[in-house]
Amino acid sequence: MGGRDATMVLLDENGIRCDGRKVDEPRRIMIKAGGLKNADGSAYIEFGDNKILVGVFGPRDVHPKHMSNTDTGILRVRYHMEPFSVGERKNPAPSRREIEISKVIKEALEPAVMLEKFPRTAVDVFIEVLQADGGTRCAALSAASVALADAGIPMRDMVAACAAGKVADTIVLDVNNEEDQAGQADMPIGYMPSLEKITLLQLDGVLTPEEYKKCVQVGVDGCKIVYDIQKKALQDKYFGNGAD
Ligand code: ADP
Numbered sequence: 118m119g120g121r122d123a124t125m126v127l128l129d130e131n132g133i134r135c136d137g138r139k140v141d142e143p144r145r146i147m148i149k150a151g152g153l154k155n156a157d158g159s160a161y162i163e164f165g166d167n168k169i170l171v172g173v174f175g176p177r178d179v180h181p182k183h184m185s186n187t188d189t190g191i192l193r194v195r196y197h198m199e200p201f202s203v204g205e206r207k208n209p210a211p212s213r214r215e216i217e218i219s220k221v222i223k224e225a226l227e228p229a230v231m232l233e234k235f236p237r238t239a240v241d242v243f244i245e246v247l248q249a250d251g252g253t254r255c256a257a258l259s260a261a262s263v264a265l266a267d268a269g270i271p272m273r274d275m276v277a278a279c280a281a282g283k284v285a286d287t288i289v290l291d292v293n294n295e296e297d298q299a300g301q302a303d304m305p306i307g308y309m310p311s312l313e314k315i316t317l318l319q320l321d322g323v324l325t326p327e328e329y330k331k332c333v334q335v336g337v338d339g340c341k342i343v344y345d346i347q348k349k350a351l352q353d354k355y356f357g358n359g360a361d
Contacts, residue, residue, distance in 0.1 A: 125299050128285035135295050136165075143279060143291040143339055144252075148260065148350035150267045158268025160350065162260035165293060166250035169257050171264040176238035190235035194223035196257055198246040218254050219244075225258055225278070225307040225317035231271040240270060251294030255280050255305050255343075258317065263347050267354070274309035275347050276316055279339030281306065281332045283324060288331045290339045302328075306336035310344045 127135055134140065144165030153159035156172035179185035196219040200206045222244070230240065242264065244257045255278035262275040282292035283302035292303045302322025308315050315337070324332060 125295060127296060127299060128287055128289075132287075134284070134289065134293075136293055138291075140287055140289045141335065141338075143342055144293065146343060146346050148263055148346050150263050150350040150354040156264075156268070158264045158266070158270070160260040160263035160267060162256050162263075164252060164256035164259070165291075166248060167246070167253050167256045168248040169253065169260050170245045170247060171257065171260045172243045172245075173240065173261075173264040173268040173270070174243070175240035175268070176235035176270070177241070179237065179239040185237045185239070188233070188236055190232035190238045190240060192223055192227055192230055192232060192240050192242065194219045194226065194242045194244065194261070196222055196244045196246070196254070198249055198253070202246045202249045218257075221254060221317060221319070222258050222261060225276055226261060226265070228314065228316050229262065229272045229274055229276050229309055230265060231273065234271055240265070240268075249294075251292060251297045252280050252305070254278070254317075255307070258307050259343050259347060263350055266351055274311045274314075275344065276307045276309055277340040277344035277347055278305065278307040278317060279336055279343050280304055281336035281339065283322060283328060283332065288328060288335050290335050302332070304332045304336055306333065306340060308337050308340035308344075310341050 147163040149161045153172050158173040160171050162169050200209050242261050246253050258278040280292050281304050284296045284300040297303050302324050304320045307317030
């Protein structure tokens with residue numbers, strides 16, 4: 118944030134961004150439902166150069182038992198970046214950032230998952246970031262929703278996620294790593310499109326009230342694009358040729 122690389126052209130005179138995209142264009146998104154045979158549900162996402170694998174286990178007994186809730190099930194999320202997922206080796210121990218992102222993703226998924234149907238149990242979501250390139254929390258959240266659906270966990274809606282941001286004084290969809298570093302604002306959004314409810318909204322940077330509203334709208338529109346790809350991933354696995 119905060120214009121660290123002043124020499125980079127983030128938006129040229131034709132409105133084209135540093136990676137060749139238009140302002141309202143997301144990176145390439147590919148989602149595959151399933152793939153891990155030892156998990157109850159799983160999904161793999163490529164979101165630009167982000168590559169993330171998610172495994173879901175449960176509903177299952179809670180250990181340690183005192184963490185269970187007699188009224189409802191609980192959701193546990195672990196977001197982890199592989200040491201090789203970024204240019205410089207990352208320490209494999211959980212960082213403050215990974216602990217924060219695990220909490221944020223858990224809280225973004227909770228409104229969607231019908232945990233009240235499974236008292237005393239836990240649903241565990243393991244997120245492995247294999248390659249990171251800005252926007253991993255949104256990509257991971259979108260893949261986690263597909264993995265939960267793949268596990269057959271009843272849900273009110275899937276959470277689709279995408280960031281919007283401010284780059285070169287312009288509101289853009291899906292901020293990449295360079296834009297995140299050198300841009301003016303980054304706003305990750307998680308959204309349940311059928312219920313029209315936002316479950317995640319963070320903001321790193323400064324926006325005017327008008328820019329804030331525009332950013333939310335652009336981000337929500339991005340979530341709707343992701344939602345269609347999530348649904349297609351499940352359709353491909355359960356009704357298409359790609360069943361496994
Ligand atoms: P998000 O991945 O959700 O955008 P951040 O804004 O915290 O979350 O991180 C932006 C990007 O910075 C990450 O996607 C990743 O590419 C990079 N990054 C994060 N942690 C590290 C790290 N320890 N070393 C190198 N790059 C990192």
